[in-house]
């Protein structure tokens with residue numbers, strides 16, 4: 001009774017915080033001052049920016065979105081003129097939309113104390129509520145952790161699942177393409193960014209902060225649910241650590257030290273822009289540490305992937321280190337049963353994931369060709385700039401973000417890892433053909449309950465292998481170990497041995 005009471009209190013707190021957070025998207029008043037323009041202008045662009053925005057300066061806009069629209073028109077008009085004169089380098093970047101809106105907002109979020117207050121009332125309440133609900137959810141037996149999962153509209157593609165998916169998709173579209181509409185949320189984390197680095201927060205800082213917080217909170221949920229399982233405990237702590245330290249804190253510390261921003265556990269081809277000219281140049285210009293980062297990234301791709309995947313399978317990265325995997329294994333855990341198990345899904349998976357890997361290889365090859373030769377196109381047709389834009393839009397933004405994460409509540413938690421991640425494809429090739437990793441099955445014990453297949457987030461029909469006593473050696477298996485955790489008969493074991501001893 002007491003547990004139910006705290007669970008409900010937690011949910012009430014969470015939804016109150018979420019309502020406040022949603023309400024904060026309501027546009028604030030905005031007024032652009034010459035001082036604000038000076039603050040955000042890049043070196044050399046102060047005069048031209050002030051001239052273009054002169055008609056808006058000093059005007060009071062009751063609605064920041066109207067202000068953003070006016071700024072967009074002014075910048076577009078100027079950029080059209082520059083385009084007509086082929087002065088490409090004199091165009092004003094779209095990034096100004098966000099920085100100018102942030103600088104112009106005059107509501108309660110524009111002060112440090114106001115931002116802190118609303119941060120506590122929104123993100124603070126959501127976090128407290130979620131933790132209260134999670135901590136009250138103590139299941140008497142591990143076997144009861146998924147009870148009722150298919151009767152819950154949040155976890156069975158019901159109305160809550162669709163509503164959550166729609167909300168996430170809208171959020172990702174705003175994040176990637178219209179961050180100025182997230183200005184109020186970015187202002188919530190401005191004091192944190194200022195305290196950490198003394199620099200203004202961007203939409204990517206907001207995203208990194210929320211992403212890390214969600215992994216930590218939902219990681220606590222995994223730790224409680226799987227408290228009887230050492231493997232699950234260790235890998236959950238691992239993803240929580242790598243996200244907090246490597247993806248969030250270290251890049252901010254590097255910024256503070258005036259070093260290139262780099263997540264040191266994220267490497268090509270997942271980090272698809274690693275070999276883009278501006279990123280290579282900023283590392284080369286950063287001296288010894290920059291060169292170390294360049295070599296480190298290349299070594300992870302060329303040496304760590306084959307060696308560690310040979311020894312441990314792709315799980316060393318996908319379920320223990322990766323940020324996408326970290327989110328999938330924590331926030332995405334309630335949706336793992338939604339993965340498509342059909343043969344057609346497997347066929348589509350193989351074509352898509354290897355297609356994206358081929359796309360990444362060709363795009364990067366052309367980018368390096370341009371870097372070393374100075375020519376933008378190979379044979380006069382394969383233009384590296386067009387190809388990198390196409391990849392960034394279709395794979396970097398739409399597939400990995402909007403579809404891959406936005407559709408967790410509809411298609412399961414590993415849509416990106418299974419169908420789109422080029423690094424998963426590369427790791428998978430090594431795992432399939434040259435790895436000591438396999439899941440062994442004790443077929444005689446299997447009662448064909450199907451729990452393993454149901455909760456395999458990669459859509460693998462684990463039961464099919466268990467019934468035949470075959471080892472599971474699949475390129476897509478991320479070694480999450482959940483099939484083994486939910487098996488009531490102890491049929492499945494994640495093991496390593498010699499490559500030739502796999503029973504496939």
Ligand code: SF4
Nearest residue numbers: 456477478480481483
């Ligand atoms: S087969 Fe098991 S370990 Fe592999 S991805 Fe599926 S649930 Fe995870």
Ligand code: SF4
Nearest residue numbers: 446447449450452487
């Ligand atoms: S969960 Fe275990 S008992 Fe059930 S089908 Fe899978 S291997 Fe067999």
